[in-house]
Amino acid sequence: MKRTKPERLEPRKTPRQRRARATVDDLLEAAAQVFDALGYAAGTTNRIAERAGVSIGTLYQYFPSKEALAVALLERHLEDGMRRLNAWVGRAVAESRSLRGTLELFVAGMIALHDERPRLQHILLEETPLPARVHDALLAAERAAAEQVAELLRRYPEVRHPRLAEAAVMAVQTVEHLTHRFAAHPGQGLPRDAFAAELVRMLEAYLTRAEP
Amino acid sequence: MKRTKPERLEPRKTPRQRRARATVDDLLEAAAQVFDALGYAAGTTNRIAERAGVSIGTLYQYFPSKEALAVALLERHLEDGMRRLNAWVGRAVAESRSLRGTLELFVAGMIALHDERPRLQHILLEETPLPARVHDALLAAERAAAEQVAELLRRYPEVRHPRLAEAAVMAVQTVEHLTHRFAAHPGQGLPRDAFAAELVRMLEAYLTRAEP
Amino acid sequence: MKRTKPERLEPRKTPRQRRARATVDDLLEAAAQVFDALGYAAGTTNRIAERAGVSIGTLYQYFPSKEALAVALLERHLEDGMRRLNAWVGRAVAESRSLRGTLELFVAGMIALHDERPRLQHILLEETPLPARVHDALLAAERAAAEQVAELLRRYPEVRHPRLAEAAVMAVQTVEHLTHRFAAHPGQGLPRDAFAAELVRMLEAYLTRAEP
Amino acid sequence: MKRTKPERLEPRKTPRQRRARATVDDLLEAAAQVFDALGYAAGTTNRIAERAGVSIGTLYQYFPSKEALAVALLERHLEDGMRRLNAWVGRAVAESRSLRGTLELFVAGMIALHDERPRLQHILLEETPLPARVHDALLAAERAAAEQVAELLRRYPEVRHPRLAEAAVMAVQTVEHLTHRFAAHPGQGLPRDAFAAELVRMLEAYLTRAEP
DNA sequence: TATGAATGAGTCTTCATTCAT
DNA sequence: CATGAATGAAGACTCATTCAT
Numbered sequence: 044m045k046r047t048k049p050e051r052l053e054p055r056k057t058p059r060q061r062r063a064r065a066t067v068d069d070l071l072e073a074a075a076q077v078f079d080a081l082g083y084a085a086g087t088t089n090r091i092a093e094r095a096g097v098s099i100g101t102l103y104q105y106f107p108s109k110e111a112l113a114v115a116l117l118e119r120h121l122e123d124g125m126r127r128l129n130a131w132v133g134r135a136v137a138e139s140r141s142l143r144g145t146l147e148l149f150v151a152g153m154i155a156l157h158d159e160r161p162r163l164q165h166i167l168l169e170e171t172p173l174p175a176r177v178h179d180a181l182l183a184a185e186r187a188a189a190e191q192v193a194e195l196l197r198r199y200p201e202v203r204h205p206r207l208a209e210a211a212v213m214a215v216q217t218v219e220h221l222t223h224r225f226a227a228h229p230g231q232g233l234p235r236d237a238f239a240a241e242l243v244r245m246l247e248a249y250l251t252r253a254e255p
Numbered sequence: 256m257k258r259t260k261p262e263r264l265e266p267r268k269t270p271r272q273r274r275a276r277a278t279v280d281d282l283l284e285a286a287a288q289v290f291d292a293l294g295y296a297a298g299t300t301n302r303i304a305e306r307a308g309v310s311i312g313t314l315y316q317y318f319p320s321k322e323a324l325a326v327a328l329l330e331r332h333l334e335d336g337m338r339r340l341n342a343w344v345g346r347a348v349a350e351s352r353s354l355r356g357t358l359e360l361f362v363a364g365m366i367a368l369h370d371e372r373p374r375l376q377h378i379l380l381e382e383t384p385l386p387a388r389v390h391d392a393l394l395a396a397e398r399a400a401a402e403q404v405a406e407l408l409r410r411y412p413e414v415r416h417p418r419l420a421e422a423a424v425m426a427v428q429t430v431e432h433l434t435h436r437f438a439a440h441p442g443q444g445l446p447r448d449a450f451a452a453e454l455v456r457m458l459e460a461y462l463t464r465a466e467p
Numbered sequence: 468m469k470r471t472k473p474e475r476l477e478p479r480k481t482p483r484q485r486r487a488r489a490t491v492d493d494l495l496e497a498a499a500q501v502f503d504a505l506g507y508a509a510g511t512t513n514r515i516a517e518r519a520g521v522s523i524g525t526l527y528q529y530f531p532s533k534e535a536l537a538v539a540l541l542e543r544h545l546e547d548g549m550r551r552l553n554a555w556v557g558r559a560v561a562e563s564r565s566l567r568g569t570l571e572l573f574v575a576g577m578i579a580l581h582d583e584r585p586r587l588q589h590i591l592l593e594e595t596p597l598p599a600r601v602h603d604a605l606l607a608a609e610r611a612a613a614e615q616v617a618e619l620l621r622r623y624p625e626v627r628h629p630r631l632a633e634a635a636v637m638a639v640q641t642v643e644h645l646t647h648r649f650a651a652h653p654g655q656g657l658p659r660d661a662f663a664a665e666l667v668r669m670l671e672a673y674l675t676r677a678e679p
Numbered sequence: 680m681k682r683t684k685p686e687r688l689e690p691r692k693t694p695r696q697r698r699a700r701a702t703v704d705d706l707l708e709a710a711a712q713v714f715d716a717l718g719y720a721a722g723t724t725n726r727i728a729e730r731a732g733v734s735i736g737t738l739y740q741y742f743p744s745k746e747a748l749a750v751a752l753l754e755r756h757l758e759d760g761m762r763r764l765n766a767w768v769g770r771a772v773a774e775s776r777s778l779r780g781t782l783e784l785f786v787a788g789m790i791a792l793h794d795e796r797p798r799l800q801h802i803l804l805e806e807t808p809l810p811a812r813v814h815d816a817l818l819a820a821e822r823a824a825a826e827q828v829a830e831l832l833r834r835y836p837e838v839r840h841p842r843l844a845e846a847a848v849m850a851v852q853t854v855e856h857l858t859h860r861f862a863a864h865p866g867q868g869l870p871r872d873a874f875a876a877e878l879v880r881m882l883e884a885y886l887t888r889a890e891p
Numbered sequence: 892t893a894t895g896a897a898t899g900a901g902t903c904t905t906c907a908t909t910c911a912t
Numbered sequence: 913c914a915t916g917a918a919t920g921a922a923g924a925c926t927c928a929t930t931c932a933t
Contacts, residue, residue, distance in 0.1 A: 063896080082384055084296050087923060098898045103925065169381035172294065182443055212444055213433075213453045220432035221425075231394055232424055241425045248460035275913095299906060310915045311908085321907065487917080506808055508720050512903060522919045527904065593805035596718065606867055633869055637857075637877045640868070644856035645849075655818055656848055665849045672884035699892095723927060734894045735929085745928065 067105050069095040074112040079163040083171045117167045127152050132195050142199045146243045153222040161226035189215045203253040281307040286324040291375035295383045326389050329379045339364050344407050354411045358455045365434040373438035401427045415465040491529050493519040498536040503587035507595045541591045551576045556619050566623045570667045577646040585650035613639045627677040703741050705731040710748040715799035719806045750813050753803045763788050768831050778835045782879045789858040797862035825851045839889040
């Protein structure tokens, strides 16, 4: 096969740009580590820069403030959650599983999501004074998730809850918070499998209940 | 007339002690107000002392550190929660209500608990770097609550969940977190009555389900 | 004579208050020295605190910002200038000197005013980013001075300038700026006595001129 | 055809040099704009480079420091002033105006000089920590100007001030400072025409006065 | 020569805590 | 016991300048 010199529709990342990308990633990873280890307040920008192996000046070349680092980290997390949700919905539709199977997948996914650096997530979500914009984005994402879940549940005749929209909101919040809490206190409470099973069971019971 | 030296079963509050009590209370109330309004990090000890109407030196006479104030505040909250739980359990036993009625009482009580100064509670619980000891006390209280709840549920034959201990843990955590979240984001999500009703419904469905 | 215990209508300065006064003075003097030696930008608050023999924290207990120090210094200067002006006007009226004698007194006073730490004055007036409020006060003071001068000049029949208000403004600004400049560049230009004499001559000629 | 190597009396501007010239000009103009808008301290070299459309590296290729930019700008201003002075003297000699007409021309020219970017001039003159060398140049220029003025005044028999050298120094400084001040505070003080007229009147009265 | 990412010393400022009175 | 002036470590952030490419 002949390798033609490729035409570049969009300019290839030059080394300089690649470097910048790498620096941003280093900084973000460093911030994640530092916040995770020390909390938001005690995680100083100087420490983050040092951990990233760059000078404090460089940190501020890429992020205009300490807060910006936290926001970037949180946005990554949000995107990750949305991706997982979409993947789950898609798979549930494609594979036409039972309701229980679908819920199991959901719970497993959310546990996995909260499993990575749970302390960091907690810090970003609770300990960090976020700009209103980000806070709103968070709530909006949760609302969007609830809507997607409602849509999906509509496909299951076993789901007999009379107000699907409300039920979906409750379900999403329940999973989000219990799952978060589970990850935040490892070893406390039920063991992992039991916790997942109980959570699924609770959702299933709730959703399939008919009476008011 | 002979003045008999009174027997004191418990040492009578001398004016001095009474004064100290009052100062402690003023400080705690001031701390509650300041943390609630500004958050933990921005709530400075000087502001708290000022608000309490005492000097900063006096504050440190009664509380060895800023953290100690937060801990004391949190302990108050914890005690309040336990009191409510006990009251609820007692009443449920005494009045022999239906399971649903009992759950309604529980949920209503927890909503009420989280309703007062929800921001402060959030700050104390999430934003404050607490010593491990306090954290453990929190978890222990939750465990104790779960045990009490399990005990209570045992009285209801409709509760068919095969592992009551586990179910109680799940129930307590679900109520605690959803209720906390509900208070923390007023106006977001479901309206109050709907939320309470759905939460009760979820618990009831979960607990009365029979199969594994 | 019997010394009666004096009634204190206003509470006597307690040692504590006296101490605070002294600290403020130390700080102001230190700021004057540091700004004078290094300029506004290079005169750091830490250096000022160090020079004053107090900690940086103490500095900020008395002055909320670096700017506040500069403003306080400038206000002192302004007050000093007003005091001199009033003294001069009063003396001129009381002693009923000749116009020339009065002008000589004025010029001498203004030279003396600008003679102390001329660099500091220059720094405060020109190099310091002052809040608008202070800037306005400066201009207002100059206007007030011009009005007082106009009032005074009205008493001298030799003053034949047809528009006294305008003449007074010109006179005040001329004296202010030339005098400031003279102090700022010691040794440059005319010797002191010659400068004072020429300035008086210029004012006298200007004010006594009749034609348009 | 034989290409004769051209004699270059002065090295021809090569494109490269022309480019360099243009870059220097761009940088100076950018510096002028930035200092004028933000002041010396807040006018960062990065902003200047950006405004000039070149990289910060290029800026430092042409100017070794931020200060060097300010100095270059000030030197331009100085040259401009000298040019104006020479033009004025030449014209006064050639047109043989009256003393008053000559003074009017002088004052008008100085007002015009200070009229362009008065804030910038103020910043360069007062806010910028200049090297001694530049400061001396400034004073020297003023001395030279005074000498030229003295020379010119010698031609007017109405000028009866007994020490022309001194009178010229006073006159130059008066015009320089009042004019500067006038431009720096537009709207404050007298209206433009009145100011110019009064200044001329003051100079004329001063210079034509006879007695000591 | 031009570039611009990287540097890091240095600023102002805050605030929990102490201790002499 | 109460007071509150004093402390000073520490933090977020800026910006003139350098140098590898």
